[in-house]
Amino acid sequence: MLSMGFDTITFTILNGLYYAFSLFLISLGLNLLYGILRILNVAHGGFYAAGAFFTWYLMKNAHDAGLPLSVLFVCVFVGALLVGVLGMILEPLLYKRLYRKREEYSLLATFGLMLVLDDVLRLVFGSQPLSAGYLYAGIGSMQIFGRPFPIYNFVIYAFAIGVALSLWLLLFKTNLGRITRATAQDTEMSSALGVNTSLHYTKLFTLAIAIAGLGGAIYLPATSAYPGMGFEAIVLSFVVMVVGGLGSLKGSLIGAVIIGLVRAFGISLFPEFELAAVFAILVIVLVFRPRGLCGRKFSREEK
Amino acid sequence: MKNDTSRRDWLRYAGAGILGAAIGASATYGTSPERYAERPTGPRTKGVVPTAPIKLGIVSWFSGPSAMVGEACYNSAIMAADAINAGGGILGRRLEVIKRDAGAPDVTVEAVRRFVLEDKVDLMAGDIGGSNANAITPNVEQLKVPFFLQCSTTVKMVEELDPNPLYLFRSGEQNLAEPIVAAQIISTKYPDAKRIAGINPDYVYGREAMGYTMMALGKLAPHMESVLETWPPLFATDYTTHITSVLNSKPDIVLTACWGGDFVTLCKQGTAYGLFEKTHLVSIIGAMALNSLTKDILPEGVDMLQRDYYFLQPPHNLFPLNKWFVEEYHKRFNKYPEFDCHQMFSAIMAYKQGVERAYDYVGGWPENEDVCKAIQGTSVVGPGGYRAITNDGQFLNPLPYGTTKHDPNYPIVTLDPATVGFVPVEAVYNPKPVPPILKYKLGTGMTYSDWMDSW
Numbered sequence: 001m002l003s004m005g006f007d008t009i010t011f012t013i014l015n016g017l018y019y020a021f022s023l024f025l026i027s028l029g030l031n032l033l034y035g036i037l038r039i040l041n042v043a044h045g046g047f048y049a050a051g052a053f054f055t056w057y058l059m060k061n062a063h064d065a066g067l068p069l070s071v072l073f074v075c076v077f078v079g080a081l082l083v084g085v086l087g088m089i090l091e092p093l094l095y096k097r098l099y100r101k102r103e104e105y106s107l108l109a110t111f112g113l114m115l116v117l118d119d120v121l122r123l124v125f126g127s128q129p130l131s132a133g134y135l136y137a138g139i140g141s142m143q144i145f146g147r148p149f150p151i152y153n154f155v156i157y158a159f160a161i162g163v164a165l166s167l168w169l170l171l172f173k174t175n176l177g178r179i180t181r182a183t184a185q186d187t188e189m190s191s192a193l194g195v196n197t198s199l200h201y202t203k204l205f206t207l208a209i210a211i212a213g214l215g216g217a218i219y220l221p222a223t224s225a226y227p228g229m230g231f232e233a234i235v236l237s238f239v240v241m242v243v244g245g246l247g248s249l250k251g252s253l254i255g256a257v258i259i260g261l262v263r264a265f266g267i268s269l270f271p272e273f274e275l276a277a278v279f280a281i282l283v284i285v286l287v288f289r290p291r292g293l294c295g296r297k298f299s300r301e302e303k
Numbered sequence: 304m305k306n307d308t309s310r311r312d313w314l315r316y317a318g319a320g321i322l323g324a325a326i327g328a329s330a331t332y333g334t335s336p337e338r339y340a341e342r343p344t345g346p347r348t349k350g351v352v353p354t355a356p357i358k359l360g361i362v363s364w365f366s367g368p369s370a371m372v373g374e375a376c377y378n379s380a381i382m383a384a385d386a387i388n389a390g391g392g393i394l395g396r397r398l399e400v401i402k403r404d405a406g407a408p409d410v411t412v413e414a415v416r417r418f419v420l421e422d423k424v425d426l427m428a429g430d431i432g433g434s435n436a437n438a439i440t441p442n443v444e445q446l447k448v449p450f451f452l453q454c455s456t457t458v459k460m461v462e463e464l465d466p467n468p469l470y471l472f473r474s475g476e477q478n479l480a481e482p483i484v485a486a487q488i489i490s491t492k493y494p495d496a497k498r499i500a501g502i503n504p505d506y507v508y509g510r511e512a513m514g515y516t517m518m519a520l521g522k523l524a525p526h527m528e529s530v531l532e533t534w535p536p537l538f539a540t541d542y543t544t545h546i547t548s549v550l551n552s553k554p555d556i557v558l559t560a561c562w563g564g565d566f567v568t569l570c571k572q573g574t575a576y577g578l579f580e581k582t583h584l585v586s587i588i589g590a591m592a593l594n595s596l597t598k599d600i601l602p603e604g605v606d607m608l609q610r611d612y613y614f615l616q617p618p619h620n621l622f623p624l625n626k627w628f629v630e631e632y633h634k635r636f637n638k639y640p641e642f643d644c645h646q647m648f649s650a651i652m653a654y655k656q657g658v659e660r661a662y663d664y665v666g667g668w669p670e671n672e673d674v675c676k677a678i679q680g681t682s683v684v685g686p687g688g689y690r691a692i693t694n695d696g697q698f699l700n701p702l703p704y705g706t707t708k709h710d711p712n713y714p715i716v717t718l719d720p721a722t723v724g725f726v727p728v729e730a731v732y733n734p735k736p737v738p739p740i741l742k743y744k745l746g747t748g749m750t751y752s753d754w755m756d757s758w
Contacts (some may be wrong), residue, residue: 008551015543022540119366127370128638129564129595133571137599141575147550150575153543222572223540224595226564228367232538267544268551271533274505 007145020260021160025215026237027252029208035247036184043110045230046117051216052225055079059132076217083213122227129226136221245295350667356397360418363429365404368538379644383651408438419446433457440464451650472696474650476611484702486519496555498530503560505534512560542569546576562591570600594638596716605707611700612645612687628686649685701725
């Protein structure tokens with residue numbers, strides 16, 4: 001790190017955050033689902049991919065119709081919203097049966113759903129990598145230390161921080177949040193007190209899925225949508241989940257930022273060990289703090 | 304009485320069996336390879352050709368990020384089958400195409416075995432990548448059903464696993480010709496360049512592409528040094544840190560073997576980070592994503608190798624087969640054919656020729672061994688032109704290359720016709736004058752590394 005100039009360190013941090021926030025947006029929903037509904041949603045990567053594909057379709061058509069960049073920007077939200085709707089449809093069909101069951105059930109069922117989602121997306125959108133970089137290129141690049149840096153990355157930072165903030169507000173400052181925390185602690189008591197837990201779970205589930213869709217949607221302009229992208233995304237998101245602590249929302253932010261920065265500095269300093277650096281963090285956390293940085297204790301004995 | 308009947312039945316069945324075996328023996332007698340030399344010349348009586356369709360099994364990726372590869376293979380196989388069937392089939396037998404998904408080497412080997420044992424295919428083909436190709440090699444020779452590999456670049460297969468193949472063919476580029484061509488382009492086009500960096504996917508192909516290019520450059524342009532080699536995983540979505548690191552190392556040339564969605568993302572992020580303004584990008588296999596390379600992603604003037612086929616070459620006005628192929632492919636699949644398509648099409652045509660030639664020779668429907676021997680050492684014509692086939696079953700392909708251009712007639716980035724060139728096979732394997740004995744030749748025990756050392 002000593003050999004890196006200040007400008008390089010800045011760039012590496014910015015690049016690391018860019019990657020970190022993609023992991024954050026996926027693992028946030030994963031943790032939300034696990035923390036409250038006890039579901040390990042492997043299919044989350046599929047919803048992330050669906051966000052990218054839906055947004056590609058919207059953006060491509062909007063761009064071909066000659067609509068301005070601001071409309072393309074709206075496409076990101078519409079894409080995420082469509083994924084939320086998809087989640088709302090799948091919730092009563094599959095997920096409702098898995099709430100608060102043992103993890104093996106949700107692992108198997110959602111893995112199956114992941115395969116189905118991936119194949120359906122390939123069937124509908126084809127197997128070519130799809131790109132809609134209009135927004136990414138349209139906003140352009142700015143100069144940082146005399147080097148170009150895409151302005152769109154700042155849009156991503158703002159989005160991720162915005163999502164984190166609004167979720168925090170939602171969970172800790174609103175009535176909905178109060179109910180959520182109550183049902184997470186004791187479902188039966190909440191129902192007895194008159195909370196429609198079933199409807200409430202549907203809302204939460206839709207939210208978690210829509211955030212994954214937003215992740216896919218917001219990153220689409222800077223990357224491409226291709227079959228199998230969900231699988232690639234989900235593996236490192238689980239790493240983030242474990243590092244940050246299962247079920248912890250704060251943990252997904254901290255875990256994602258750590259993984260993102262370690263990876264970025266790993267690439268800059270030891271390009272041969274890019275993936276190894278990320279998994280080394282996982283090993284260290286599992287050895288010294290198995291519940292993750294912000295996770296709940298597994299048992300009373302554990303310190 | 305009962306016993307009597309059953310004995311008579313038994314005799315009847317046995318008689319039928321012996322008769323059947325005799326017919327079978329007489330049919331196979333003529334096709335055994337030892338008979339080649341004994342057969343009299345002149346007109347022969349032709350044996351019976353089965354009426355059941357010929358089954359072609361395509362094994363490639365039909366799911367996951369590489370699904371575009373399987374799609375290209377399958378689409379072009381269907382096109383070849385339709386063309387053959389419209390012309391009356393192969394000796395009157397229709398060609399039928401079925402497919403199985405490839406995966407990791409064990410999955411791919413299983414797909415190959417099931418094709419032969421369950422589906423009873425007559426031939427197989429597909430782009431399965433280098434490590435899968437290494438894995439299936441012993442199985443193909445053991446199962447005795449011809450397999451035509453597309454792409455699947457691996458040096459190990461020909462040097463170690465199967466130095467004298469009979470059933471295995473490869474219609475894709477020979478070994479790793481691309482790194483050598485890349486080195487030739489870099490050393491002739493950028494003689495002043497000194498620093499080279501790499502952004503290559505972290506798997507066999509990416510590692511070998513960078514390694515062999517540096518090895519070749521060590522001979523052709525020894526003043527060049529590799530300043531930084533980065534290894535993003537295959538199917539990465541973020542190249543920003545790699546691009547930043549590479550730009551920090553101030554290279555004159557950046558070499559990349561990224562393909563598919565990886566190349567799309569790399570170019571997109573590279574544009575935003577000024578990669579194309581500060582260095583020359585040389586793409587070894589980015590053309591695999593041909594149909595995804597829109598003009599906002601890839602700027603003009605980027606050096607691209609096209610592996611062994613580029614859809615605008617040979618020019619359509621000079622070579623009607625290519626014109627038909629490109630137009631028909633675009634009409635049916637709304638895409639331009641990638642190099643896998645040419646490779647698949649010419650492989651199937653080579654099989655057709657082989658069957659017909661062997662039939663003439665053995666005087667009946669030939670066995671797989673006869674077909675394979677009748678393909679080796681011949682040549683075939685595909686959309687990309689004429690290809691010689693070595694006695695090792697390797698199709699010899701020239702390598703087209705050029706620099707990118709934004710042609711208003713195409714929705715995708717194309718190569719500037721003024722810059723398109725072919726590195727012919729002879730030049731790929733003889734980049735500067737060397738004594739003939741040092742020319743690379745398959746099957747002589749000389750390894751690829753030895754050969755490059757000998758320049």
